Amino acid sequence: xxxxxxxxxxxxxxxxxxxxxxxxxxxxxxxxxxxxxxxxxxxxxxxxxxxxxxxxxxxxxxxxxxxxxxxxxxxxxxxxxxxxxxxxxxxxxxxxxxxxxxxxxxxxxxxxxxxxxxxxxxxxxxxxxxxxxxxxxxxxxxxxxxxxxxxxxxxxxxxxxxxxxxxxxxxxxxxxxxxxxxxxxxxxxxxxxxxxxxxxxxxxxxxxxxxxxxxxxxxxxxxxxxxxxxxxxxxxxxxxxxxxxxxxxxxxxxxxxxxxxxxxxxxxxxxxxxxxxxxxxxxxxxxxxxxxxxxxxxx
Amino acid sequence: xxxxxxxxxxxxxxxxxxxxxxxxxxxxxxxxxxxxxxxxxxxxxxxxxxxxxxxxxxxxxxxxxxxxxxxxxxxxxxxxxxxxxxxxxxxxxxxxxxxxxxxxxxxxxxxxxxxxxxxxxxxxxxxxxxxxxxxxxxxxxxxxxxxxxxxxxxxxxxxxxxxxxxxxxxxxxxxxxxxxxxxxxxxxxxxxxxxxxxxxxxxxxxxxxxxxxxxxxxxxxxxxxxxxxxxxxxxxxxxxxxxxxxxxxxxxxxxxxxxxxxxxxxxxxxxxxxxxxxxxxxxxxxxxxxxxxxxxxxxxxxxxxxxxxxxxxxxxxxxxxxxxxxxxxxxxxxxxxxxxxxxxxxxxxxxxxxxxxxxxxxxxxxxxxxxxxxxxxxxxxxxxxxxxxxxxxxx
Numbered sequence: 242x243x244x245x246x247x248x249x250x251x252x253x254x255x256x257x258x259x260x261x262x263x264x265x266x267x268x269x270x271x272x273x274x275x276x277x278x279x280x281x282x283x284x285x286x287x288x289x290x291x292x293x294x295x296x297x298x299x300x301x302x303x304x305x306x307x308x309x310x311x312x313x314x315x316x317x318x319x320x321x322x323x324x325x326x327x328x329x330x331x332x333x334x335x336x337x338x339x340x341x342x343x344x345x346x347x348x349x350x351x352x353x354x355x356x357x358x359x360x361x362x363x364x365x366x367x368x369x370x371x372x373x374x375x376x377x378x379x380x381x382x383x384x385x386x387x388x389x390x391x392x393x394x395x396x397x398x399x400x401x402x403x404x405x406x407x408x409x410x411x412x413x414x415x416x417x418x419x420x421x422x423x424x425x426x427x428x429x430x431x432x433x434x435x436x437x438x439x440x441x442x443x444x445x446x447x448x449x450x451x452x453x454x455x456x457x458x459x460x461x462x463x464x465x466x467x468x469x470x471x472x473x474x475x476x477x478x479x480x481x482x483x484x485x486x487x488x489x490x491x492x493x494x495x496x497x498x499x500x501x502x503x504x505x506x507x508x509x510x511x512x513x514x515x516x517x518x519x520x521x522x523x524x525x526x527x528x529x530x531x532x533x534x535x536x537x538x539x540x
Numbered sequence: 541x542x543x544x545x546x547x548x549x550x551x552x553x554x555x556x557x558x559x560x561x562x563x564x565x566x567x568x569x570x571x572x573x574x575x576x577x578x579x580x581x582x583x584x585x586x587x588x589x590x591x592x593x594x595x596x597x598x599x600x601x602x603x604x605x606x607x608x609x610x611x612x613x614x615x616x617x618x619x620x621x622x623x624x625x626x627x628x629x630x631x632x633x634x635x636x637x638x639x640x641x642x643x644x645x646x647x648x649x650x651x652x653x654x655x656x657x658x659x660x661x662x663x664x665x666x667x668x669x670x671x672x673x674x675x676x677x678x679x680x681x682x683x684x685x686x687x688x689x690x691x692x693x694x695x696x697x698x699x700x701x702x703x704x705x706x707x708x709x710x711x712x713x714x715x716x717x718x719x720x721x722x723x724x725x726x727x728x729x730x731x732x733x734x735x736x737x738x739x740x741x742x743x744x745x746x747x748x749x750x751x752x753x754x755x756x757x758x759x760x761x762x763x764x765x766x767x768x769x770x771x772x773x774x775x776x777x778x779x780x781x782x783x784x785x786x787x788x789x790x791x792x793x794x795x796x797x798x799x800x801x802x803x804x805x806x807x808x809x810x811x812x813x814x815x816x817x818x819x820x821x822x823x824x825x826x827x828x829x830x831x832x833x834x835x836x837x838x839x840x841x842x843x844x845x846x847x848x849x850x851x852x853x854x855x856x857x858x859x860x861x862x863x864x865x866x867x868x869x870x871x872x873x874x875x876x877x878x879x880x881x882x883x884x885x886x887x888x889x890x891x892x893x894x895x896x897x898x899x900x901x902x903x904x905x906x907x908x909x910x911x912x913x914x915x916x917x918x919x920x921x922x923x924x925x926x927x928x929x930x931x932x933x934x935x
Binding site: 244245247248249252341344345351352353354356357366443444445446447449450454482485486497 | 587588627629630631632634635636638639641642653654657658661662665666678679682720721722723724725726
């Protein structure tokens with residue numbers, strides 16, 4: 242596998258995970274940008290644990306994910322049932338605080354960051370890349386499965402009811418705070434996991450990696466892909482991340498214009514994004530129809 | 541259904557394009573130069589918040605290529621600088637760098653630091669030499685010998701210029717305004733070394749937040765320490781605003797204000813106007829140098845940029861292209877893809893130890909991947925221009 246393909250696929254997986262980390266709390270209408278701070282904290286934690294304490298990759302991955310979950314859970318006591326705007330402000334604040342603390346901490350490399358993260362396996366760089374790619378896509382499958390199970394359970398339906406009308410959801414017996422705490426903790430855990438994987442893909446880290454720009458990118462992927470289901474980001478992340486990479490040199494300067502026009506066009510034609518629930522049920526009906534017709538023909 | 545098919549086809553096409561891009565194989569050739577043209581990729585930032593700086597750097601590199609081609613090219617073959625935009629994104633930088641590791645002889649860039657941090661490790665891992673010509677030594681050094689630094693270690697090069705300034709103006713108690721961005725805190729620490737060498741007392745730094753809008757409280761915090769001189773290690777606009785605030789609060793001895801090199805850009809002069817007259821500033825190039833080569837460069841830059849003077853980093857990638865030319869010609873590199881790894885090492889070793897390189901502004905020599913004898917210049921600002929006060933070559 243070429244190095245280019247590795248980075249394309251690896252970073253696409255990170256974008257998928259991060260967009261899902263934002264998607265999960267948004268199921269009940271909260272834009273939980275704290276996930277970017279979780280990503281940064283867990284990535285730095287992983288760097289220190291690997292370089293200074295000599296922890297193995299698996300331990301770092303599990304600990305980084307749990308650290309993300311722990312921070313998300315603690316914060317959720319305060320903002321579990323907070324309105325969207327308050328959750329956004331808390332997210333921005335935590336990103337800013339995290340960045341400032343990292344930049345001012347010598348042990349974390351300050352503004353320079355941390356270099357020379359080791360490979361996760363002994364052997365060639367190519368073998369290391371293969372293993373990382375397999376792990377990150379297994380994680381995408383795992384997280385995707387968990388989100389699918391959640392979306393199709395009582396939890397998912399409760400989250401949808403909160404998204405539509407909080408008051409009404411409460412009358413149905415939905416505990417808005419507990420639901421918010423659960424979704425925020427889940428999102429933060431994925432943010433932490435993404436941070437650890439991002440570190441081992443890039444093998445260097447600096448506070449400049451975790452900016453508001455990352456929120457913008459993940460939001461775009463979520464909203465263009467479709468924010469009402471988990472499937473949209475699976476298409477939007479590789480597409481939106483890949484388009485700027487394949488534009489020829491002659492149109493490099495127009496890249497942002499092309500990108501912008503593309504986004505506006507998609508949002509005008511499909512305001513809820515590419516993949517919506519009606520779209521999914523339409524496909525599902527068609528598949529059923531085709532299958533049903535085949536069975537009927539056989540009979 | 542058609543839309544899903546379309547999306548799947550697009551995804552497949554991207555993957556195939558990227559796969560194919562990474563697996564190109566070299567053509568067979570032996571002896572002498574085998575390429576029709578030398579292609580030098582430049583990982584630059586051509587879109588986004590610092591695109592204007594990227595454009596100035598690109599302009600310098602392309603001007604060097606034009607001059608070289610007009611004079612017969614590199615070893616008789618024309619040179620082309622490839623424009624590669626990373627959009628200041630570390631992720632995009634890694635992918636763009638990964639596209640080059642199997643084919644490029646050398647790479648210029650990346651720019652700026654976040655992209656260097658992400659992309660240069662890939663090049664170093666794969667044995668591709670990077671010309672990181674705009675960043676400080678500390679960002680390039682972890683990747684030696686696969687990266688070259690355009691500057692000596694911060695602690696080696698900056699103290700001398702600060703000592704010279706301090707001696708000149710008679711600074712006794714100095715406070716620094718420091719913004720916590722990239723190499724700037726490290727530069728502030730080097731300033732402090734220079735002050736101590738001059739026998740001046742170094743007071744507590746005043747941290748300038750990156751999102752600072754008002755500067756009154758910061759100035760009060762600095763003046764409370766009763767300094768008789770001040771050094772600025774924050775961005776150009778903030779530096780200008782702090783100086784204006786100082787003047788409003790009665791500061792008169794402008795020569796006792798020293799601005800560091802990274803704040804030497806247009807925003808300092810447009811924001812500060814006449815209020816920064818008399819302020820001292822240090823940098824790595826002398827805009828009023830009077831040599832035919834520099835004059836031609838300067839005039840061409842002004843012609844292409846509505847009369848704007850070249851900024852201090854403008855010569856860096858101009859010089860980088862000439863350095864690559866000299867390395868190729870002196871080492872007998874052929875461009876043969878079969879010899880790619882060996883020829884990369886030839887260029888690397890030559891550049892890391894290059895002697896008496898004729899740069900646009902001055903000659904210098906490298907040892908161990910960084911320059912040992914580059915000068916720094918101390919200027920006084922008058923009417924939006926810099927007037928040379930001293931030229932210092934650090935020991």
